[in-house]
Amino acid sequence: MRTITAEVNNTKKKKAPVKGMMDNVMEQFNSAADHIDLHPNIRKILSITNNEIIVHFPVKMDNGEVEIFTGYRVQHNNALGPYKGGLRYHPTVDIDAARALAMWMTWKTSLAGLPYGGGKGGIQLDPSQYSQGELERITRRFTFALADNIGPEHDIPAPDVNTNSQTMAWIADTYMSTRPPAERTANQHVVTGKPDGSGGLEGRDRATGYGVFLNIKFWAERRKEKLKGKKFIVQGFGNVGYWAAHFMEKEGAKLVAAQDAFGSIRNTNGIKVEDLYNYTRINNGSLTGFPNAFDLDNEKFFTTECDICIPAALGNQITQKNAKSIKAKLIAEGANGPTNVEGEKILLERGVTIIPDILCNSGGVVGSYFEWLQNRNGELWHLDEVMAKLDKKMRESFNKVFDYSEKEGMDLRTAAYCIAIRRIEKAYIQRGIFP
Incomplete structure (x- = not known):
């Protein structure tokens, strides 16, 4: 009996777990789904992601050393069209954040009436700690690692936190370079948010x-x-x-x-x-x-x-x-x-x-x-x-x-x-x- 009491007391002292972004987006989704009496089968589909890509890839730094990076791309749903969403470079990037952000993109594109689904991703890093040359190599290597998981009619990345038009230009150039010569110019819209002079x-x-x-x-x-x-x-x-x-x-x-x-x-x-x-x-x-x-x-x-x-x-x-x-x-x-x-x-x-x-x-x-x-x-x-x-x-x-x-x-x-x-x-x- 004393052991049980001790367990109860310890339980009372525990703090409630801090909710992450995925907890928030699911609570918001379920609230709306309840209101519209969403079909239970469709609720099941929309409650999970379609694909979750995690890639680890090496990049040579300016000092000659190799550093290993982790990149993510989560594709939530494509019922309305290709996956669409940004890539961010930030220390907080992880699979949970990418899931939540991808789901938000599905709702965002649907609400706007666009022919898109939702995707999101990025690399877990602090870009301020790297040179421009290192960021270019990181970006190009990440694009190569994603391979056929992105594409102009499949999954179309865009800028997000700590990424910009230059980042998108590197991705577009790397992606097009991996296509057969006859298809390269036809794949320019693999990303959006490019510089004006590069199809932006x-x-x-x-x-x-x-x-x-x-x-x-x-x-x-x-x-x-x-x-x-x-x-x-x-x-x-x-x-x-x-x-x-x-x-x-x-x-x-x-x-x-x-x-x-x-x-x-x-x-x-x-x-x-x-x-x-x-x-x-x-x-x-x-x-x-x-x-x-x-x-x-x-x-x-x-x-x-x-x-x-x-x-x-x-x-x-x-x-x-x-x-x-x-x-x-x-x-x-x-x-x-x-x-x-x-x-x-x-x-x-x-x-x-x-x-x-x-x-x-x-x-x-x-x-x-x-x-x-x-x-x-x-x-x-x-x-x-x-x-x-x-x-x-x-x-x-x-x-x-x-x-x-x-x-x-x-x-x-x-x-x-x-x-x-x-x-x-x-x-x-x-x-x-x-x-």
Whole structure:
């Protein structure tokens, strides 16, 4: 009896396990699936990934030594079309993160009405620790290791955290080099997010951030409000955060705080976006020490008085630990999975609106789709045409989610999931399951 009591006491002392990104995405999926009464067989299919590729590959470093890297590519579902999703270079990349991100991409492409499924992956590394030459060799070797697991009609990678148009150019060149000569130019759309001169789409660099801005703008319009004079904060001042802030400022909103991997800054009188961007370019990418703002403890970033918060960094940044401190009335998710389930519950109870990642940051994959079409059809689209098409596509998605949310009396994330999953369910019902 004493032994049993001791076990019970020890159990009480144990802390609940910290939920990972996969736990969050599955909880969100199951909530929406319950609401739409998703067919149990289709729920089984969508609850797992189709393929999970893990590759270990050697690369010679500048000093002549060989280092072994681990790369991942998870393909969640392709019921609607080829797998689509980014490749990130970050120490947090692992199979669990890749699974969650791939699943999110399935919902994102479905919600946007694109002929794509969802995939994600990357390499577990800190790119700041490697030279440009080393990163090129790592990227090319990773592409070779993936071999036939990617392809323009099968799985189409794109930039993500710590990868860019140069990364995509290396991948495209390596992949095309492995094809028969007659097929090489026909495989240019194996990746999207390429440089303008290598088959890239004009405006693709700003598509994700512009999409974040558009969703905020559409939200304000539905509330019959203006963005002019609104205060906003941005977590992550990379490609997404910068462009979102750029367009917000052009609309008359004021950036009052920003945070990146190096630290946080704040100025309640406003921070000029272009000044901060130019400063980071000469300060090794860091915003710390920016002369027109005060350095701020990272823990106090989310406590900044503001109207709008744009988390555009990594996942699980807004949690039960800081959700009560957030002053914003709107969270516009520029990153994938920045708000965990517990944090979201607290925010919703407080009346905070969350524009979910699969809607808010989908401008990137919509832009990727435009680039894919451009390459496929041998066309060349100009910036004004791209931005107009992006505006139209994003408005259609936002209105669809907002209207469903109001009709069903639910939050925007659940509404977005319901719409996305319904489209995939319809495809399976119409096609049937291969015996």
